[in-house]
Amino acid sequence: MTEKLFRHIGKPVERKEDARLVTGKGRFSDDFRLAGQAHAAIVRSPHPHARIRGIETAEALSSPGVLLVLTGRDCLDDGLEPIPHNPVPSTKYDMKLTAPGGGVPFIGPHHLLPDDKVRHVGEAVAIVVAETQAQALDGAERVLVDYEILPHVIHSEDAIAAGAPAVWDEVPENAFVDTRFGDWKGTERAFEQATHVVSAKFHVNRVTAVPLEPRSALASFDVETGRYVLYAGSGGAVRQKRELSSVLGIDPSRLRVLSYDVGGNFGARNRVYVEFGLVLWASQKLGRPVKYTATRSEAFLTDYQGRDLVTTVELALDEDGRFLALRADNISNVGARCVSLSPLSKGSGLITGSYDIPVAALRARAVFTNTMCTQAYRSSGRPEVTYAIERLIEIAARRLGFDPLELRLRNLVPPEAMPYRNAVGSIYDSGEYEKNMDRALVIADWAGFEARRQAAAERGKLLGRGFANYVESSIGTPKERAEITVKPDGTIEVVIGTQPSGQGHETSFAQVVAEMLDAPVENVTIVLGDTDVVSVGGGSHSGRSMRHAGTVMAMASADLVAEARRRAAELFDAPEEDVSFEGGRLVLPGTNHAVDLFELARLTERDHGPLFAARTNEMHTPVFPNGAAACEVEIDPKTGLVEITRYASVDDVGRCINPLIVHGQTHGGIAQGVGQAMWEECHVEPSSGQPVSGSFMDYGMPRSDNMPSFICEIAEVISPTNPLGIKAGGEGGTTPALAVVTNAVIDALRDTGVEDLPMPLTPLTVWKAIRHGAGHTDEDTRTTS
Amino acid sequence: MIEVTLKVNGEEVTRSVDDRTLLVTFLRDELGLTGTHVGCDTTQCGACVTIVDGHTLKSCTALVASLDGAEVTTIEGLAPGEDTLHPVQAAFRTHHGLQCGFCTPGMIMTAVDMIRRHGSDLDETTVRHELEGNLCRCTGYHNIVKAILAAAREPAAAGTF
Ligand code: FES
Ligand code: FES
DSSP, rough: OOOOGGTTTTTTTOOOTTTHHTTOOOOOOOGOTTTTOEEEEEOSSSSSSSEEEEEHHHHHSSTTTEEEEHHHHHHHHHOOOOOOOOOOOOOOOOOOOOOTTTTTOOOOOOSSSSSSSSSSSTTTTEEEEEHHHHHHHHHHHHHHEEEEEEOOOSSSHHTTSSSOOOTTTTTSSSSEEEEEEEEEHHHHHHHHHSSSSEEEEEEEEEOOOOSOOOEEEEEEEETTTTTEEEEEOOSHHHHHHHHHHHHHHHOOOGEEEEOOOOSOOOTSSSSOOOHHHHHHHHHHHTSSOOEEOOHHHHHHSSOOEEEEEEEEEEEEETTTEEEEEEEEEEEEEEEOOOOOOHHHHHHHTTTTTTTTOSSSEEEEEEEOOSSSOOOSSSSTTTHHHHHHHHHHHHHHHHHHHHOOHHHHHHOOOOOGGOOOEEEESSSEOOHHHHHHHHHHHHHGGGGGHHHHHHHHHHHHHHHEEEEEEEEEOOOOOOOEEEEEEEEETTTTTEEEHHHHHHHOOHHHHHHHHHHTTTTTTTGGGEEBBBBTOOOOOOOOOOOOOHHOOOOHHHHHHHHHHHHHHHHHHHHTTOOOOGGEEEEEEEETTSSOOOOEEHHHHHHHHHHHHHHHEEEEEEEOBOOOOEEEEEEEEEETTTTTTEEEEEEEEEEEBBBBHHHHHHHHHHHHHHHHHHHHTTOOOOOOTTTTEEEOOOTTTSSOOOOTTTTTOOOOEEEEEOTTTTTOOOOSSTTTTTHHHHHHHHHHHHHHTGGGGOOOOOOOOOOOHHHHHHHHHHGGHHHHHHHOO | OOOEEEEEEEEEEEEEOOTTOBBEEEEEEEETTSSSSOOSSSSOOOOEEETTTEEEEEEEBBGGHHHHHTEEEEEGSSSSTTOOOOOOHHHHHHHHHHHSSSSSHHHHHHHHHHHHGGGGGGHHHHHHHHHSSSSOOSSHHHHHHHHHHHTTTTTGGOOOO
């Protein structure tokens, strides 16, 4: 595929979806309403851990307007199955996580409503359905749950300590995954021979995705056909259909899931939520549509959350600063039950980051606690391990007297080593890491820092700069299907199983098909989000969409052209090999026979049916997007307030289909990474087990006035793993941001002697560091805040 | 129940509503104007911003009963015609100022008001400061700020809604 052929790919085409979204005509889940719909409210646990002794529903049932109350007991009586989350990543390139001692991990069944215990604050224990939303809420207040309060555990390290309360009786020690990767003996030997060993321990804090649209679901049940319909925005309607029909114990063909405009996802919507199953079940019991829309408070409590990794890392270096070995011990807090092990698994494959480290060893554990479940959150697992290695390198440079950039340059994986197999077996497909690094430093004006630092100092401010490299992996569900139909009315319809939530698939996918079929982008319509139309689809996660969908659409387009040539040959009464496809037309060179695709579709429809091609493709080989980022922060030493004054990044996304969209993805990704480093935290008060970040008043968000404008560049090192050369965009903004910001803040505080500070870097944390210098500890912040 | 009459997007509507009905619920449920969104329960996110009697108002935080006789413009009433976008809507599209689009109606209504007040003098610092009550999780604000500044330079943008 040569560059000069591209007419649509690589162009900043304005988005097709915007026309409806800027005029208020989007179709978000809560925008749907059905005749006779009733409203649901959820009764939630106020305790982090308690046995359910009984639930009294009579008073609620007699409350005005209340139609139905269901509990965990009803769930068992009706034979509903737990949600089949299937949390262990399973492609042959995923790191294989096992139970302690090997075997399949116990994940804690996820029933729609529990009958035995509640295991985190906010866990749904009953659903109340009423004529109006207000009546449902009033009814929910009248459900009386008799709880026997049990001791709880919040932090992962506390959970694996001796004598900790067991979240599940089946796993008395709480650690349900314990796996070792890499070469432990070789690593040990390398550490023994090393001149220097540097180690550190970090907690990559718990955050939540905060899609701006709260999750919502509207279910209806048709008594006559026995079919269910669910309007619910998610990360992939096909998965919702499969898993929810399994919960209900029905054949998947009896459930239709519709997911149109989705107000943000970032991972949180990829897994099934209990409320989606609850409204389906309730609608069948009532014979009426039932709607549930979460409040923001419910979203903060019970959206699947992200990160929460404790990592202890050790680096062995020789006297020149060459990295000899890495050892890591990673503990993932999955919450009350295991919904996904993707973060732990993805991170495990990338512990050595962008560096050529000959040998490495990793112990990966996952533990249950009495907190909301965690799930893959933007760039699942990779910001965590990037933070670990990039912070560790910074600490090593400082302790051993190396220049931190020099230390990185000395150890980067060079382009000639590609494809490069890292010490835990991941094979990096391509990339020019040093070039990314050089370029990021140029666009960030790294060289001009000293002058800016002095200027800031004159204003009484502390200026600091931070840098980080990153490499990440994009694996994701391997299977995708595309169906392309050329219609006589001049349009091309493409059916595909990915699910956008702002990534602009209706535009970028149309660019790919328009390119292949040589048609205007406006004429290509992407159909998604209706399981009656879309049969197969891996959804959108792990940066998989463009690569998987792009590849299968390119293949289906080629099939379509082949079919068109066959039909044109018949039409022209000429041998098929003589017909060529040029400029969107089938032509017989040397004659005046020519017909465009749409006309051909019209002419041949009667004999051959619609001009159509379909292709299902499986692609297992992962790709490794990579890049570098730099930032500057200015700190007011009087208040500890940190302002980000500069942020630059270079991201190798492979082939870029639409730079307008890719840049937008990078910006949003940066904001989410910066947010985690600076403000965001799902803080749970350990002694009471109560989450304290329950609204936008107490969960710090990136806002227009605390974010800078960004300087971003796309590097396109074409991936050899797929025909279009795509890697992925969208997660790269987030991956290095936690480390970049932290490195910059520590740099600004260099005169205080502080070597490390925990995220989020709130003014209090920073102010204490300035006041107490290196004596400051994490403990300090927790006990006196 | 209480009877209210409002002028919404130029059309007079009279409805009898529950006393506790919020403006946003009235717009979405009574009038089917679902372009105005609800993103929070603490008046923080701005997804619900509408223009009421010439000023922006977070419609999640006003009882419709208190607005009898008011003139309300929502995102649906902004564009001058079926096929023409308001300059601020057009700028959001051109500069990729939206991704999922959930915050967008509130962002656009806020921007329209901002441009009306500041005109072409609007600068980045002011935009960032005044947009603080509108949250976006997708864009990192970069392209939203860019779109608003570009729209402010359009003579047609000021004073139209
Ligand atoms: S819904 Fe009105 S401010 Fe959030
Ligand atoms: S575009 Fe998604 S919240 Fe702003």
